[in-house]
Amino acid sequence: MTSPDWIAADWGTSHLRLWLMDESDRVLHRIAADCGMGSLARDGFEPALLRHVGDRLAPGRVTPVICCGMAGSRQGWAEAPYARTPCPPPSLAQAAAAPTTDPRLEVRILPGIAQERPADVMRGEETQIKGWLAAHPGFDGVLCLPGTHCKWAHISAGEVVSFRTFMTGELFALLSRQSVLRHSLSDEGWDDDAFAQAVAQAMSNPGSVAADLFTIRAQSLLAGLDPAVARARLSGLLIGLELGGARPWWLGQDVAIIGAPKIAAAYQAALSGQGVPARLADSEDMTLRGLIAARRAQRENAA
Amino acid sequence: MTSPDWIAADWGTSHLRLWLMDESDRVLHRIAADCGMGSLARDGFEPALLRHVGDRLAPGRVTPVICCGMAGSRQGWAEAPYARTPCPPPSLAQAAAAPTTDPRLEVRILPGIAQERPADVMRGEETQIKGWLAAHPGFDGVLCLPGTHCKWAHISAGEVVSFRTFMTGELFALLSRQSVLRHSLSDEGWDDDAFAQAVAQAMSNPGSVAADLFTIRAQSLLAGLDPAVARARLSGLLIGLELGGARPWWLGQDVAIIGAPKIAAAYQAALSGQGVPARLADSEDMTLRGLIAARRAQRENAA
Numbered sequence: 001m002t003s004p005d006w007i008a009a010d011w012g013t014s015h016l017r018l019w020l021m022d023e024s025d026r027v028l029h030r031i032a033a034d035c036g037m038g039s040l041a042r043d044g045f046e047p048a049l050l051r052h053v054g055d056r057l058a059p060g061r062v063t064p065v066i067c068c069g070m071a072g073s074r075q076g077w078a079e080a081p082y083a084r085t086p087c088p089p090p091s092l093a094q095a096a097a098a099p100t101t102d103p104r105l106e107v108r109i110l111p112g113i114a115q116e117r118p119a120d121v122m123r124g125e126e127t128q129i130k131g132w133l134a135a136h137p138g139f140d141g142v143l144c145l146p147g148t149h150c151k152w153a154h155i156s157a158g159e160v161v162s163f164r165t166f167m168t169g170e171l172f173a174l175l176s177r178q179s180v181l182r183h184s185l186s187d188e189g190w191d192d193d194a195f196a197q198a199v200a201q202a203m204s205n206p207g208s209v210a211a212d213l214f215t216i217r218a219q220s221l222l223a224g225l226d227p228a229v230a231r232a233r234l235s236g237l238l239i240g241l242e243l244g245g246a247r248p249w250w251l252g253q254d255v256a257i258i259g260a261p262k263i264a265a266a267y268q269a270a271l272s273g274q275g276v277p278a279r280l281a282d283s284e285d286m287t288l289r290g291l292i293a294a295r296r297a298q299r300e301n302a303a
Numbered sequence: 304m305t306s307p308d309w310i311a312a313d314w315g316t317s318h319l320r321l322w323l324m325d326e327s328d329r330v331l332h333r334i335a336a337d338c339g340m341g342s343l344a345r346d347g348f349e350p351a352l353l354r355h356v357g358d359r360l361a362p363g364r365v366t367p368v369i370c371c372g373m374a375g376s377r378q379g380w381a382e383a384p385y386a387r388t389p390c391p392p393p394s395l396a397q398a399a400a401a402p403t404t405d406p407r408l409e410v411r412i413l414p415g416i417a418q419e420r421p422a423d424v425m426r427g428e429e430t431q432i433k434g435w436l437a438a439h440p441g442f443d444g445v446l447c448l449p450g451t452h453c454k455w456a457h458i459s460a461g462e463v464v465s466f467r468t469f470m471t472g473e474l475f476a477l478l479s480r481q482s483v484l485r486h487s488l489s490d491e492g493w494d495d496d497a498f499a500q501a502v503a504q505a506m507s508n509p510g511s512v513a514a515d516l517f518t519i520r521a522q523s524l525l526a527g528l529d530p531a532v533a534r535a536r537l538s539g540l541l542i543g544l545e546l547g548g549a550r551p552w553w554l555g556q557d558v559a560i561i562g563a564p565k566i567a568a569a570y571q572a573a574l575s576g577q578g579v580p581a582r583l584a585d586s587e588d589m590t591l592r593g594l595i596a597a598r599r600a601q602r603e604n605a606a
Contacts, residue, residue, distance in 0.1 A: 082525075114524075114525055115521075116525070118514075118518050119521035119522040119525050119526060120518065120521045121520075121521045121524055149517060164514050165514060165517040165521070166513040166514045166517065167513045167516045167517045168513050170482050170483065171474075171513060174477040174478070174481060174482060175474075178477060179470070179477060180452070180470075180473065203510075205548070206510045206512075206547075206548075207506075207509045207544055207546075207547030207548030207549075208548035209509075210469040210470045210474060210541070210548065211421075211467050211468060211469045211470075211545075211548055211549075213470045214423070214468040214469065214470050215421050215422050215423065217424075218417075218418075218421075218424045219422040221417075221422075222385075222417055222419070222422050222424065223422060238513070242510070243510075244509075244510030245508070245509075245510030245511035245512070245513065246510075247510070
């Protein structure tokens with residue numbers, strides 16, 4: 001097994017993704033684990049990392065680890081203080097050094113970005129944006145980054161000008177798994193028409209969303225609503241509520257969506273229903289490209 | 304200890320309230336327990352009831368128990384099929400007999416009310432409405448019944464003409480206890496101004512609520528937002544979203560709010576901010592009055 005030249009890491013609240021990289025920035029090996037920040041104390045990060053890569057590290061030399069995500073939060077491995085909008089996605093010059101005891105490791109964590117008004121924060125998405133900009137250097141438009149907390153970011157001249165976070169994904173998770181609606185929904189399954197209809201309904205009548213949500217339960221009780229339809233409708237109501245509120249972000253803009261394939265496709269369909277064509281990019285791919293871009297910029301500065 | 308002439312019971316998803324009544328419908332004794340329907344199998348209801356009242360039942364005669372709430376649902380003690388709007392709050396003639404083995408018990412469960420379009424259901428609130436109508440027989444207006452699932456009911460000529468349920472209370476519980484916002488909120492504490500401002504904000508810009516929710520978290524991280532202010536703002540955003548959607552229910556209507564004192568006062572304050580004066584009534588009090596009204600109507604029919 002080849003030892004990696006360096007390691008790219010996306011360490012979020014609930015997941016850890018590691019890419020062992022060669023000196024030409026090709027992926028030797030990918031590791032996905034569920035030891036997210038949320039399950040670790042500060043002194044648990046290095047052992048967790050070594051558990052996955054310890055036997056791959058070259059002896060007698062230092063392997064750089066470049067990390068993004070919640071590992072850089074106050075409750076994480078080492079706090080990487082936020083960059084402030086407007087700003088380009090942070091570089092390694094702004095990264096925080098994480099304390100390590102193994103001499104083969106040198107870990108740096110890229111900061112997130114904060115915005116003062118309206119108050120907002122991101123950690124991890126800035127690296128996806130960095131990856132997008134590496135592939136589309138002249139991009140001037142809006143990036144939509146759906147997930148637990150969906151971000152809309154206005155990008156211009158290589159900078160994050162401003163952004164706004166919607167709690168849509170977390171609302172979906174809570175409502176589908178822990179509310180009274182859980183009895184009416186399937187874990188899988190989908191219905192495009194029900195989704196599109198719910199998006200339109202929430203966009204035109206956002207105040208009624210909390211009632212339209214309960215209608216899902218009532219239709220399930222009274223009329224045996226199909227659980228897959230129910231799931232698509234729940235998603236559509238929440239994404240429609242968001243799209244109504246995010247209208248200034250996408251109306252007349254060049255929009256690209258960076259997300260996991262399923263949720264990104266749902267946002268694309270919803271925007272398409274509003275006459276907005278949006279490009280798609282995979283969030284994991286963009287994260288890796290962003291980490292590579294950070295590594296390259298550092299190499300170029302050193303050269 | 305006097306044996307009760309009859310027993311009034313409010314058996315919800317998470318709570319059980321029992322009132323031991325004398326023959327003049329005065330309360331001899333009140334019992335509150337947390338053995339709600341959600342924690343009981345079908346054959347667990349009678350033992351749970353006997354645990355609380357078994358030693359108070361008069362030997363050698365049958366004590367009627369009049370029950371409302373989720374105990375009458377399909378997953379409850381005995382299904383009491385819904386009455387359908389428009390209809391008066393159901394009477395004992397429509398009640399379901401619950402199976403019992405103790406010869407001293409005769410349990411009947413009042414049905415809830417269902418509505419076909421838009422699909423909606425209530426179980427328990429219909430008895431509060433019955434209590435309200437017993438005290439205000441000519442009432443023509445709208446009842447707002449906040450709680451886990453807030454109901455707005457249009458009442459005319461002694462009937463529930465139509466109603467609509469908003470999941471506001473459940474959203475508040477999920478977001479305050481289980482979302483990322485839980486780190487930013489206090490369990491207690493309040494701020495009237497923050498509440499009023501959040502109500503106005505959500506009413507004027509409902510689509511942004513999912514973003515305004517995340518702003519609470521960001522302000523907490525970046526500016527040390529007071530956790531009591533955060534709590535009031537979360538409540539205000541969700542109630543404001545509801546009030547915007549429920550506008551046709553309260554605009555120009557005679558509105559009364561039936562709820563637990565704190566949440567009822569919050570709705571009253573929010574409506575007052577819209578120039579709508581609303582009377583208040585306590586939900587537990589209305590439930591008891593409703594159960595008494597059901598008992599009296601039966602006595603009068605028997606006489």
